[in-house]
Amino acid sequence: MHVLIIGAAGMVGRKLTDALVADGGIGGQAIERLTLVDVIEPSAPAGFTGRVDRIAADLSTPGTSAKLVADRPGMIFHLAAIVSGEAEADFDKGYRINLDGTRELFDAIRLIGDGYKPRIVFTSSIAVFGSPFPQTIPDEFFTTPLTSYGTQKAIGELLLSDYSRRGFFDGIAIRLPTICVRPGRPNKAASGFFSNIIREPLNGEEAVLPVSESVRHWFASPRAAVGFLKDAATLSGDAIGPRRAISMPGLSCTVGDEIEALTRIAGPNVAARIKRVPDPVIIKIVDGWATNFDTRRAHELGFRAEKNFDEIIRAHIEDELGGTFVA
Amino acid sequence: MHVLIIGAAGMVGRKLTDALVADGGIGGQAIERLTLVDVIEPSAPAGFTGRVDRIAADLSTPGTSAKLVADRPGMIFHLAAIVSGEAEADFDKGYRINLDGTRELFDAIRLIGDGYKPRIVFTSSIAVFGSPFPQTIPDEFFTTPLTSYGTQKAIGELLLSDYSRRGFFDGIAIRLPTICVRPGRPNKAASGFFSNIIREPLNGEEAVLPVSESVRHWFASPRAAVGFLKDAATLSGDAIGPRRAISMPGLSCTVGDEIEALTRIAGPNVAARIKRVPDPVIIKIVDGWATNFDTRRAHELGFRAEKNFDEIIRAHIEDELGGTFVA
Numbered sequence: 001m002h003v004l005i006i007g008a009a010g011m012v013g014r015k016l017t018d019a020l021v022a023d024g025g026i027g028g029q030a031i032e033r034l035t036l037v038d039v040i041e042p043s044a045p046a047g048f049t050g051r052v053d054r055i056a057a058d059l060s061t062p063g064t065s066a067k068l069v070a071d072r073p074g075m076i077f078h079l080a081a082i083v084s085g086e087a088e089a090d091f092d093k094g095y096r097i098n099l100d101g102t103r104e105l106f107d108a109i110r111l112i113g114d115g116y117k118p119r120i121v122f123t124s125s126i127a128v129f130g131s132p133f134p135q136t137i138p139d140e141f142f143t144t145p146l147t148s149y150g151t152q153k154a155i156g157e158l159l160l161s162d163y164s165r166r167g168f169f170d171g172i173a174i175r176l177p178t179i180c181v182r183p184g185r186p187n188k189a190a191s192g193f194f195s196n197i198i199r200e201p202l203n204g205e206e207a208v209l210p211v212s213e214s215v216r217h218w219f220a221s222p223r224a225a226v227g228f229l230k231d232a233a234t235l236s237g238d239a240i241g242p243r244r245a246i247s248m249p250g251l252s253c254t255v256g257d258e259i260e261a262l263t264r265i266a267g268p269n270v271a272a273r274i275k276r277v278p279d280p281v282i283i284k285i286v287d288g289w290a291t292n293f294d295t296r297r298a299h300e301l302g303f304r305a306e307k308n309f310d311e312i313i314r315a316h317i318e319d320e321l322g323g324t325f326v327a
Numbered sequence: 328m329h330v331l332i333i334g335a336a337g338m339v340g341r342k343l344t345d346a347l348v349a350d351g352g353i354g355g356q357a358i359e360r361l362t363l364v365d366v367i368e369p370s371a372p373a374g375f376t377g378r379v380d381r382i383a384a385d386l387s388t389p390g391t392s393a394k395l396v397a398d399r400p401g402m403i404f405h406l407a408a409i410v411s412g413e414a415e416a417d418f419d420k421g422y423r424i425n426l427d428g429t430r431e432l433f434d435a436i437r438l439i440g441d442g443y444k445p446r447i448v449f450t451s452s453i454a455v456f457g458s459p460f461p462q463t464i465p466d467e468f469f470t471t472p473l474t475s476y477g478t479q480k481a482i483g484e485l486l487l488s489d490y491s492r493r494g495f496f497d498g499i500a501i502r503l504p505t506i507c508v509r510p511g512r513p514n515k516a517a518s519g520f521f522s523n524i525i526r527e528p529l530n531g532e533e534a535v536l537p538v539s540e541s542v543r544h545w546f547a548s549p550r551a552a553v554g555f556l557k558d559a560a561t562l563s564g565d566a567i568g569p570r571r572a573i574s575m576p577g578l579s580c581t582v583g584d585e586i587e588a589l590t591r592i593a594g595p596n597v598a599a600r601i602k603r604v605p606d607p608v609i610i611k612i613v614d615g616w617a618t619n620f621d622t623r624r625a626h627e628l629g630f631r632a633e634k635n636f637d638e639i640i641r642a643h644i645e646d647e648l649g650g651t652f653v654a
Contacts, residue, residue: 091493130569140469144488144570151489155482161471162478166418242457243471 001026002033004068006059006105007079009038011182012123012225016077019226021048026075027234037068038080059101065108072112075233076120076169078105084127085189087149098152106159110168120160121232122173124245126218126290128154136292139247146288157245164244170237174228177220177250177293177305181316190285194219197255198262198313201273204326210279213256216291220250220305221315231303239301249305251312252292261309265317266325328353329360331395333386333432334406336365338509339450339552343404346553348375353402354561364395365407386428392435399439402560403447403496405432411454412516414476425479433486437495447487448559449500451572453545453617455481463619466574473615484572491571497564501555504547504577504620504632508643517612521546524582525589525640528600531653537606540583543618547577547632548642558630566628576632578639579619588636592644593652 003020007013017036025031033051036042041056057064059080069076080101081087087094102122109118127150128143143154160171182195186207193210194217200207220228228248240246263271295303306312317325330347334340344363352358359377363369368383384391386407396403407428408414414421429449436445454477455470470481480502487498509522513534520537521544527534547555555575567573590598622630633639644652 142467142469143485145485146492146569148489148493151485154485158470158472158478158481158485162475165473166475242473 001029001031001075002035002071002073003031004035004037004073004076005042005079006037006068006077007081007123008036008042008054009040010079011184012179012222012229013038013042013077013079015222015226016079016229017042017045019230021045023230026230033073035068035071035073058097059105060096062104065101065105066111068105069108069112069118072116072118074118076105076109076118077229077233078102078120078122081123081153082149083189084147084149087152088147091148094148094152098149099155102152102156103159106163106168110163117167118169119233120169120171121229122156122160122171123229124153124157124173124175125150126175126177126247126293128157128175128245129290131288131290133290136252136294137247137290138294139297161242161244164237165242171244172232172235172240173245174232174303175245175247176225176228177218177248179222179225180219180312181221181320183222183316183320190282191217193282194255194258197274198258198316201262201270202266202317202321202325204273206273206275208277209255209274210277210282211255211286212278212283213259214254215286216252216254217286218250218252218290218293219309219312220248221312223315223319224305228303231301235301243297246298246301246303247293247295249295249298249303250293251306251309253309257309261313265310265313267327269327270325328356328358328402329362329398329400330358330402330404331362331364331400332369332404332406333364333395334404334408334450335363335369335381336367337406338511338549339506339556340365340369340404340406342549342553343406343556344369344372346557348372350557353557360400362395362398362400385424386432387423389431392428392432393438395432396435396439396445399443399445401445403432403436403445404556404560405429405447405449408450408480409476410516411474411476414479415474418475421475421479425476426482429479429483430486433490433495437490444494445496446560447496447498448556449483449487449498450556451480451484451500451502452477453502453504453574453620455484455502455572456617458615458617460617463621464574464617465621466624488569488571491564492569498571499559499562499567500572501559502572502574503552503555504545504575506549506552507546507639508548508647510549510643510647517609518544520609521582521585524601525585525643528589528597529593529644529648529652531600533600533602535604536582536601537604537609538582538613539605539610540586541581542613543579543581544613545577545579545617545620546636546639547575548639550642550646551632555630558628562628570624573625573628573630574620574622576622576625576630577620578633578636580636584636588640592637592640594654596654597652
């Protein structure tokens with residue numbers, strides 16, 4: 001099996017690569033070759049004995065996608081995207097990468113045209129939904145994004161479904177919850193605090209909480225996200241059916257639930273490193289976000305996320321901190 | 328007011344042009360200039376004293392849209408599309424005209440960039456929905472098209488909403504029901520019989536009914552469609568809000584209801600010109616179509632369709648047959 005990962009240098013892409021290498025195969029097939037692509041050259045995965053091509057490429061450059069699929073990878077993960085804030089700040093760049101880049105990839109596969117029909121897993125986002133929405137968003141709720149990023153993801157889903165229906169490839173689009181706890185340093189994303197208030201205190205550092213503890217949101221761990229990608233890669237197209245965009249399961253919980261879980265696992269001294277500094281701008285942004293989903297279809301297809309925030313914190317401590325933290 | 332109509336030579340485009348000329352204005356503003364565009368040169372509207380430009384153009388040819396909006400029309404009707412069957416048969420042509428052509432029009436407006444912000448009315452379709460659906464489709468139901476045409480319309484809606492949100496223009500997308508009674512000769516559209524069984528008998532000719540009388544569908548007259556377009560053109564952007572794609576009202580009724588209305592209005596001799604010749608292919612296609620919508624939003628915004636099939640037949644006799652028929 002030749003696996004192509006586009007967006008391999010990102011947080012999820014690196015974790016997926018490592019998981020595939022550790023597994024040695026996917027869906028009962030050994031992985032003999034990995035092609036890892038991103039705007040910066042992805043690092044080499046440790047312990048992989050097959051062929052690895054690491055490519056720095058811009059998906060929106062004409063001809064790039066054709067080169068990437070010329071060797072007919074049987075499985076393609078398309079994780080690359082300009083993120084929400086940048087797609088909003090730079091209209092042209094967002095559409096060029098997130099829409100045109102995705103469409104060119106899909107067309108490059110289509111234009112091979114000799115029966116080549118890879119599985120393609122496309123990461124979409126809950127940003128395809130726009131408020132107001134019901135407290136719990138069902139699988140059949142309409143997509144009315146309120147960002148250009150969400151618009152581009154919703155269009156990617158539509159293209160993927162149509163290209164799959166026409167037999168050009170066998171696609172599935174998975175809408176990821178907010179990934180938490182994100183490893184690394186705090187970033188400027190409005191959603192960053194959901195991770196910061198867990199990650200920094202476990203590192204012995206202070207973190208700022210800009211919203212109230214009653215704020216509810218929709219989470220899955222990086223570990224769960226990698227699980228979604230691997231499960232999506234091996235589902236049968238018949239099981240997926242013609243509706244190829246699926247909201248992934250997640251955990252709906254409040255900031256207060258996060259803090260209680262942190263207190264349970266790491267103690268009150270750690271939780272005391274969270275400083276409450278209300279930020280009206282972030283409060284307003286977060287107020288427009290979805291809080292819960294009824295992901296019946298994903299459950300029926302076998303996707304699973306964490307059941308409580310304790311599990312999310314434990315996954316972070318195990319996967320990122322070697323099992324320990326600063327008490 | 329300078330009004331640009333793209334798709335002006337089609338059935339709805341011609342009726343819209345005539346209605347605007349008869350009204351003399353729209354939204355309280357006189358129409359001084361009409362630019363009529365289609366792949367064939369639209370005919371000149373009778374009785375219009377302002378400037379008329381009639382242009383044969385292919386929307387997907389680079390630079391076409393920039394020329395069409397260079398004189399800054401204040402109101403744009405974008406009705407042009409490759410129809411469902413052709414978009415399915417010719418993948419490239421469907422995407423080139425229905426997706427790229429629409430996006431190039433939107434971008435041509437955006438790239439003027441000096442505060443120019445026209446109203447744009449885009450005709451979408453109930454083909455954005457794909458079965459299975461509930462018996463009555465609510466406004467918040469998701470769009471999972473099962474044709475490339477429906478996919479292209481759904482993408483057009485998303486682009487229109489995002490470009491409107493970002494202030495590049497003030498758009499509204501209206502999803503038209505099946506237009507019935509279509510004037511003209513029978514065509515090969517699978518939906519043609521819904522009109523044929525009314526139109527041909529009123530002309531003294533036989534018509535073939537390929538499905539059972541229990542088949543239910545979603546209708547509006549050409550007159551109602553023109554009303555939707557005119558109402559959409561003058562709604563305030565604030566009233567529309569960020570969700571810019573709206574299912575238009577219609578009439579849900581069965582083929583049996585159609586025949587009963589024809590019998591009431593024109594007598595049993597006319598209705599006896601309908602010949603029942605079941606066609607398994609058409610029966611199967613029609614079985615996948617939506618049968619009813621709950622168009623609450625459209626009603627709140629003031630859109631109105633016919634309340635029974637008698638009204639639809641009377642509109643046809645008045646508008647197409649000079650008030651008479653072959654008894």
